[in-house]
Amino acid sequence: MKDHEYQSDNREDSPANDELNWAELERTEVDAEIDSSQTSATVPPANQPPKKGKKILIIILAIVGSLLILAGLTFFLYNQFATPNLTSEEKIEITTDQEELKKLYDELLSSYATSGKSEAEILALLERAAKETGDQSYLTNKDSYLVKKPSFNLAPGTYEGTQNLEIIKGNAGDAVYYTIDGSVPNQASAKYTSAIPLPIGETTVKAMAVSAKGFSSPVIEGQYILTSPQITTQSVLSEEEFINRFYGVWYRPGTENVLTISQTTYREYIPTPLSVASGDYVVVSTTENGGIIKVLDFTVDGYNAGDTLIEFDFGTPGDNQMRLRHEGKSWWDYTAAEYLGGGEYRIPFEFAGKDVFTLD
Structure with a gap:
């Protein structure tokens, strides 16, 4: 009996132990879920980059951007300051705009004129400008570019x-x-x-x-x-002074008559009709401001007119003017030609195709 009662007591205690085991199990599962949720909140996903890697990427992008900005600024400054220092020839080489090209050629032609380039050099540049710009006015108006010295x-x-x-x-x-x-x-x-x-x-x-x-x-x-004119007590010019006063080349304004007088020869160039009258001369007499010469065998285009007296009056000293007359004729006014040196004189017009006369 006792054994039966003992076994009965053991069966009555078994449900209580089972309830305790299930409760422990449920508590363990809850604790595991809590631990799992805490772990997932603190551990980053496997594919998320570290924060340090992001910082490095931002720094690299900032450096690249700064370099690009610096390169752009350098290019801008080069165009602003380096290009203006180019010569006209260098600018012409890199310019494609036609209007800008014309301006550059005008600048270069202006520098050619002021620097004294030869006519051949200027004409060559005009031909080049006309070809490269397509503007033929460079050639049709070439006299506007060929500026001659006064x-x-x-x-x-x-x-x-x-x-x-x-x-x-x-x-x-x-x-x-x-x-x-x-x-x-x-x-x-x-x-x-x-x-x-x-x-x-x-x-x-x-x-x-x-x-x-x-x-x-x-x-x-x-x-x-x-x-200042020197005051002299000499009453008349010496023969040498007289010859030195009219020696040279003279012209008659408005008529294109030209007169050349050397130390021994008197010569007149007459445009209408075109002829030359000349002869050797001797001094006959002098005055305070002039004198008379005799042209021996005064010949006009082969015709000998015999000896001819010509009188001179030098007017105001130093004004490069004088007048003369053949005996019995009217006075003619003459102006001194420009002396070029080396015995050459230039008149302001052409006589028989030339405007420079030479005296020995």
């Missing part, structure tokens, strides 16, 4: 008494600008319209021509030293 009617040097200096244009359509203080002339300087009176003392005259297109010639320069 010249002075008086050779630079020393003269007695005041003088009137004339500036002779190379091209009739050019404008001439000048200075008398030694400075370089430009288009803001005095414009030449009439002869420049030179005072007693030293004067440096500079002049340049400007074409209708605005191109400038090289600057010409002349230094003139004018002295």
Whole structure:
């Protein structure tokens, strides 16, 4: 009986133990779920990059962006400052815009004119400009680019008494600008319209021509030293002084008559009809301001007119003017030609195809 009762007690205790085991199991499962949720909240996903890697990537992108900005700034500064320092020739080589190309050729042609390039060099550049720009006006208006230097009617040097200096244009359509203080002339300087009176003392005259297109010639320069007329008690000129006064080349304004007088020969060039009258001469007499010569066997294109007396009056000393007359004829006014040196003189027009005469 006792054994039966013992076994019965054991069966009654078994459900209580089973309930305890299930409760423990449920608590264990809950604890595991909590641990799992905490672990998933703290461990990053396997495919998420570390925060340190992101920082490195941002730094690399910032450096690349800075380099690109620096390169762009360098290119901009190069175009702004390096290009303007190129020569006209270099700019022409890299320019494709036709209007800009014309401006560059005009700049280069202007520098050719002012630097004294030869006519052949300027013409070659005009042909090149016309070909590369397609603008044929470079050739049809070539005279606007070929700016010839003006010249002075008086050779630079020393003269007695005041003088009137004339500036002779190379091209009739050019404008001439000048200075008398030694400075370089430009288009803001005095414009030449009439002869420049030179005072007693030293004067440096500079002049340049400007074409209708605005191109400038090289600057010409002349230094003139004018002295006060000397007072002399001599009543008449010596023969040597008399010859020195009319020695040279003279022309008659408005008629194109030219006169050359050397130490021994008198010669007249007459345009209408075209002829030459000449002969050797001797001095007959002198006065305080002139004299008379005798041209021996005065010959006009082969016709011998015999000996001829010619009288001279030098007028105001130093004004480069004189007048003469054949015996019984009217007075004729003559102006001194420009002395070029080496026995050559230039007149302001062409006689029989030339404007330079040479005296031995």
